[in-house]
Amino acid sequence: MTQNRASGFKTNSDPDAKIVTALASGDPAALKSLMERHLPRIKSLAWYMLKDEMRAEDIAQEVFMKAWKHAPNWQSGGAKYSTWLYRVAKNLCYDQLRKKQEIHLDVLPDITDPSIASDEAMIQSDKLASQKTKIAQALTALPERQNLAIILCHFQNKSQRQAADIMEINVRAYESLLARGRQSLRQRLNPHKKSLLKDMGDHA
Amino acid sequence: MTKQQYQDLVSTYGVHPARWPEDLRLSALTFTQANQDLAAKINEGEAVLDSLLDAASLPETVNDLLMARIITAAKNTPQQEFLHIETPANDHPTRFLADDEPPTPITNWKKMAATLLITMGIGFVLGQSLTANSEYYMADTLLAFNSEAESSANLWSESNQ
Structure with a gap:
């Protein structure tokens, strides 16, 4: 059964392939490795889009929780795993922006x-x-x-x-x-x- | 690369070669070396914008507290069960099975419930039509039994006599 997990990786060209395979088996250390690689950038992407430190942290948490929960069923059509992470972050930020049209620009880090x-x-x-x-x-x-x-x-x-x-x-x-x-x-x-x-x- | 192409490149990507598309980088650098004054003039306005953007950039640091918070949350959150579903190949670069979410057992139960309801509906309709006709069959059958009983009774009484 485990051999089918994270079956999106048909090749080993993705630098996150090993981490995601370990993540699919429920290894919290893999989540830590994934965050060490991508958390600062994911959070900064959210910050640039929302201009709010707290909300950027919440978005980053949600992205990595989705990565954790869905790792066993993640499938790729060929793109990198990190692309999916960024897409999730982008979509969550768009949702936030639509919920709150007015952005408080005075809240800078x-x-x-x-x-x-x-x-x-x-x-x-x-x-x-x-x-x-x-x-x-x-x-x-x-x-x-x-x-x-x-x-x-x-x-x-x-x-x-x-x-x-x-x-x-x-x-x-x-x-x-x-x-x-x-x-x-x-x-x-x-x-x-x-x-x-x-x-x-x-x-x- | 022509002057117009170089102008388009820097007005889109800015003046830093690291941000230029790989396939254009070499020819753009060749252009700047061959036309230094012209390139400098083109770069002028874009370089100001790049500097302003650089000034607004945020330092990217690893946030240990945030990482710890996420790991704690993950440890208390079960992962979704692995569902082996054959999916057709497509050109979408990265995806979950549908709308960024994998199919869940709940989704499968919904499908099963819908199938069950449809089957029950068909059964009900068929049952109704059979029940409607069955009154006539029942009446015919009862009459047949009655007439048979009557004739048997007659035969019995005749034989006794």
Whole structure:
């Protein structure tokens, strides 16, 4: 019976094949290995889409719980297991976005530098946070799929094939979304370009 | 690669060669080396956007607490039973059997219940039609028995006489 488990892997080309086979037999250590490989990226994908630390963590948990529960019956048509993980994350984020149309952009993760002590440093930190918020607002204002295309290309460094697979569209459609997304983003950020670049220069 | 093709490439993927499609990377790099000033001019606007996006990027770190929380939850959650179902090949790259969810025993029970209900419905209809006709059969049969009984009684009385 166990030989049929996780039967999606017809070849060993998937780097997660062994982990998923172990996961299908109910091994929690396999889940840990899978998370060590993919959790940071899955969580960051959710964060970029939702701009909310807590919800990003919840999405990440749900993705890996689905991986755990469904591992014995997972089937592949040829793509990597990680593509499925990203797709689940993407779909869960879309569900969240549809449930809550209004995104609270002011909820940004605390990226604090412990070395900050002086007032000057606090001002620099505020400027950086403001800059991040403006860029995050511009990204979030994009149509969902354009936003996702930019996240996958720019923040997740996915290849065009991987990104298109995650988005469940063809490469041409992905490139079109990416080009339109960047164009919209340029237009949205153009009025703030000088101040943003100045803040970046000050912070550097 | 032409100027227009290079312009399209950087306006889609930005100026970092690592993000360019593998099959175009070499020819794009050849273009930038052969046309340094032109490439720099094309890159100018896109490089600003890339820098702004870089500034908004989030550091990816392993969250030990979150991992521990997920493992605890997993240990308390049973995995779905393995169901060996032959599925036709398709070109969908990664999937569960239907709508991202594998078929569950509940789904199979639903199918069985539906089949049972249909069978019961057919049985009921057939039963009704047979019952409707059976009144005539019953009457005929009773009459036949009565007439037979009468003739037997007559024969008995005749033989006794």
